[in-house]
Amino acid sequence: MKFATTDICDAHEDLIVKGELRVATPIFKSYGALTQFHGSAVTLKVFEDNTWVRTLLDEPGQGRVLVIDGGGSLRCALVGGNLGVLAEKNGWAGIWVNGCVRDTAELVQSKVGIAAIAIHPQKSVKRNVGERDLVISMAGIAVKPGDMIYADQDGILVSDKPLI
Template sequence: MNFATTDICDANEDLITLGVLRVVAPLFKSYGGLDKFQGSAVTLKVFEDNTWVRTLLDEPGQGRVLVIDGGGSLRCALVGGNLGVLAEKNGWAGILVNGCVRDTQELQGSKVGIRALAAHPQKSVKRNIGERDLIIDMAGTVVKPGDRIYADEDGILVSDKALI
């Protein structure tokens, strides 16, 4: 995977101005085994319930990125080691969580890019509540299903169209 978010920004300043290319606020830490990933966004909105996270990661990932709007909750984890293994097994490129993860040592061993706000040892509840494939707000950045996600050590970008 040969791209740099800095180069994408430099080459597309006009798209940033137009809002076609958006830079996600630098709030997310890397927890997965890959520091760099890209793919088409699959969006999910949940709150302190990761039932739908497992459901989506159980689907063929096809190099996509699961973008989870967990409401920014810091009270439990939405992704753990077992889900990291599942994401890798099913071909997901990455997971972006507006919330927490756990089992960080296990997540680092998975060949998936994972970004989240923080680590938290407590698991989520299981109420089977969530919505997928809708427009979500990821820490102030709009993400639509099918948007392109680019993430590396310098940051995370969301684009309405493929740029590389």
Template sequence: MSFATTDLCDDNPVLLEEGGLAVLPPVFQHFGGRLQFSGPARTLKVFEDNALVRATLEMPGAGHVLVVDGGASMRRALVGGQLGLLAQDNGWSGIVVNGCIRDSAEINACAIGVRALGLHPQKSSKKGEGERDVRVSIAGVAVSPGDWIYADADGVLVARQKLG
């Protein structure tokens, strides 16, 4: 699917006004081999623990985007090179992390798109704490399971329905 986030915003002013379409603040950095990606959201809420991230990426992605609310922690990475490969190999379209990633060179070699707040070399804990398929808040924008994520060079959008 070809799209531009700028065009989606221009074509949907009513959705923007009413909240059916939202733009994530421009605080996310781009990683991964895909600059553009889209798909329905699967959500996780975790904090400095990526066991659920791994378990989710081990499942078939079927073109979904994994949205990880990591509480905006800048103290540990929630996604690394091995998880980037899992996401690529299992058919995920992309990952949005409200937190940090690591192994950026490895992730950049993967055929997925990744957005994250930054990089951090320290790995996360692996206790398995967190919630799956719940409404999360990413940089102040609510994301529910099944919402559509659209990401390109100009930004990241969250839509309550598929656009286009």
């Protein structure tokens, strides 16, 4: 389904004013094969540990978007090429990372949307620490489980309800 975040913003200015449609701070770059993606949010909070990222991406994605609050860390990557392949294989629409990714030559081959702050060659540690399905705050906005995520070349939107 084609959409444009600019058109969504223009059509729903009232929801932006009410806070029901939120615009993420524009600090994210696209790294997946799909530059446009949308789906229901599954939230995850981790810090420099991607154990739970793999666990969630191993579940059926059902067109959802994994939203990872990695605390904005620029010291290691939370998503790499193998996880991009796993996300595509299991039907995830996208991955939005408040942190870094790696293996960008592999990620761009994965037919999934991937947005992150930056790239970093170092992998994360494995401590099996994280929390899922909670309200997280990243990029200046709140994201709740089940919120609708809309991402394209112009930005990332979070809506309390489906808009397209």
